[in-house]
Amino acid sequence: MRLYFYGMHGITLDVLVSSAQSFARSPDARMLGFSSPYRCLLHSLTHFALEKLYLQQPRCPSAFVFNFLLGAGGSSSQGLPDLLRFLFFGMHGFLDEIFFTFFFNVLGRGDGTSSGHTSLWSFLMYGSCSFVVEKLYFHLHYSRGWGTWKRVPVYVIFIYAWELSWGLGLRTCGACSWDYSHYPLNFMGLITLLYLPGWIFLSVYQDLLSNVLWRVQYVPAN
Template identity: 50%
Template sequence: MARDGARSRAADPDPGGLTPVKMPCRQKPSGGAGDAEGSLRELPRWMRLYFYGMHGVTLDVLLSSLQGFLNHRDPKLVGFSSPYLCVMHSLTHFALEKIFSQKRCFRDRPVVFHLVFYPSIYIGLQILIGNINTLTEQVRVVSGTQLVVHYILALYFGLVFHRGLSKLRLHTPCTPDPACKPSLVDRGHDPLQGLPGVVRFLFFGMHGFLDEVIFTSVFNLVEKSDRTLSGHTSLWSFLMYGSCSFLVEKLYFHLHFRRGWGPWRRLPFYVCFIYAWEFSWGLVLRQFGACSWDYSHYPYNFMGLITLLYLPGWVGISLYQDVLSNALLRVKCTTDVTGRSEGNGEVNGEVNGEVNGQLEKKIL
């Protein structure tokens, strides 16, 4: 749960409306290699596994919803995944991360790695995952279309996904220093801005997919005894969850960092906003036959678009939203890969050492 923000204002406030907020103390560069960047490190393993699973569920929902739309022309764009597939995606992409790190072995032949080696490993793993449930019955035959889709996804992971993820770094606060004073944060900007707004929106949209898939799978298990743990959501939920969480995060910044409100004081505003957002989206989507939920058969519902029956769930998600926001505040997107060169694990200090050695030779 998020800690209470700073409650006191500066004794002599800045005319521009700046308020002091306790921020992690930043290390000053001391001239040594990497001292200036000592507070940034690689994303921890648990965070990468979390992201891999969430990203895999998003791809499941995207592909299944598009397939359903092409077959049935259903504007609801419902897609499917499961917590089981989430775990499998986490483990699979963690293994693929290790495969991608071997790119240095193909330094003189990058085309072979990106177009042959990595796609072959990726497709093999996807076929294995798809057959895990049917190994005792009958091996599923992969169609040519599925192979093409797997190959395109392999190119995406090898050329875009791993490269982008390698640029993310976790900001580690330094040891508290009495000489470190609170930073001033402009009222018009987010405190300790890390990831760009577009990236945060995408993260919240994918996390909305994960939330709905887990919720519907557990609901189906309890209500229908469905032990396959199959869950569903809609592509429209990506936009709805992404925009809602993005705006709730802005509300969190204002109420927590600017006003110093505690979590239970902020909670009613979160819940009211979420209900209003869900109702507004449902009302618009219903006009086009694209609303994927209907609570008419639930008690305490309003127009079948919202229901108080889900209030405990929204309360839990609202509190967890603050946890996610605090975690994202520590993630930085670096222009250059800090600490390690892209995909090959070489330390920047080695590169700097080579450059310094060349300079010394020229001076001598």
Template identity: 50%
Template sequence: MASPRQDSVRSRSAEPDPGGLKTVQMPHRQEPSGEAGDAEGSLRELPRWMRFYFYGMHGVTLDVLLSSLQGFVNHRDPKLVGFSSPYLCVMHSLTHFALEKIYSQKRSFRGRPVVFHLVFYPSIYIGLQILIGNINTLTEQVRMVSGTQLVVHYILALYFGHVFHRWLSRLRFDTPCTPDPACKPSQVDRGHEPLQGLPGFVRFLFFGMHGFLDEVVFTSVFNLVEKSDRTLSGHTSLWSFLMYGSCSYLVEKLYFHLRFSRGWGPWRRLPFYVCFIYTWEFSWGLVLRQFGACSWDYSHYPYNFMGLITLLYLPGWVCLSLYQDVLSNALIRVKCTKDVTGPSNGNGEVNGQLEKKIL
């Protein structure tokens, strides 16, 4: 997300000159993106809670993607409905946190990257996925994995080893250089637009994945209350990724403008959020319905309009709108660095330099 920040600088006193005067230097470091740099000490690796959050959200996205593609191949359904659950979200968070630790041990395979990336890491990843699948069935019989599933797991292991972990290791969290999210609008400098820490496309992907998580959690709770489904199975559609990703990205822009340019508080911004969300949902539903791809129908709900929107969900949209601000305030602190650096190991080393040698 974009971040309102000022250039952070560090001042230090040089050695006194013969005249007894001290020279103060204000070093300025240029960021790879061309934006104002941050002090080296202000950037640190992503907090653990943020990594858990991202791992779970990303895992749910993969569940939905794979299940929706499988359903499309079998039934040719243009709605592209996929499935996951809050339980699987937690399991993805835990397993990928463990895989992060495994990935950080790649320094032990220095000079043998093929062994690590093609044998060691994929073997552990496939083993964990098989374990999750058997636990998720909650049956006494061991669930057998087909050859196709093994191939898919292996491809995903290569993706995590070569793309996902490398990209995530570039993200840094910058706390002191951003304003306090809890501050009042009057305390924010209205003359400065937020600077972008992450590319817009990355934030679009984040919001799309978060939309998947929102719908899976909502539908799983709905099924638990209405149908007593204790499996906590939830569903969403691949079209929701585009709808949520684009909507939240534009609402984020609206948030930056209303808060930092106009100084509006959250309750003053809220009606604009809700109106925009309803308009966006109705527009997407109207277009998707022309192709039989609309995955929702509110015709049996009160206060609905053409079955595409309903005031019954107003409390939910209000909560999500307010939570959007929370997400924005967190993401504006994330920056993408140029160099690839991994998590610190037990000795306090950072294996970022090894990354260049191994890959």
């Protein structure tokens, strides 16, 4: 799980830095950032090595990240606080989009570049969407006893509504980073049923992630 988080954290740093550099050269409301699965692996291994260094010398860079993951000091509580869950889901949104656009570029109808891209707006969009879907999961599963395939349609309807709402809002200020107008079964170029299998997969995966995050023992650093 730590390697998973370190890779996701590294991709987030890549996106933030590349987006800032691109915006400085040519201001673009879409605020696009770039990374790749290769860099994700590199970040995972590098941060894991730094973690080992931290265990020997706690004042190294990224100490806050390692305190959070290793649980240094304080009293523990089950599950991550809501703010940290939102941040986790936002970073995971970057991971999802970087991997998807990378493989689309390399294997699909993209431009063949060896990197994926996302937008800084995706952090807020994915973070908030996944946060709400997780609340739906806890309510529908634990309070109502709904099974996975009874919950998934609710998730998917919400996801499409969320994507459409964000798309409409971002499009009004020229900040929308996606356009599905050339895809079949699209609506206003902002949502498409072509991605339905992907959203179903991510909905099921979201439940698994929520279970993992709930088992995390959060220990605030002193």
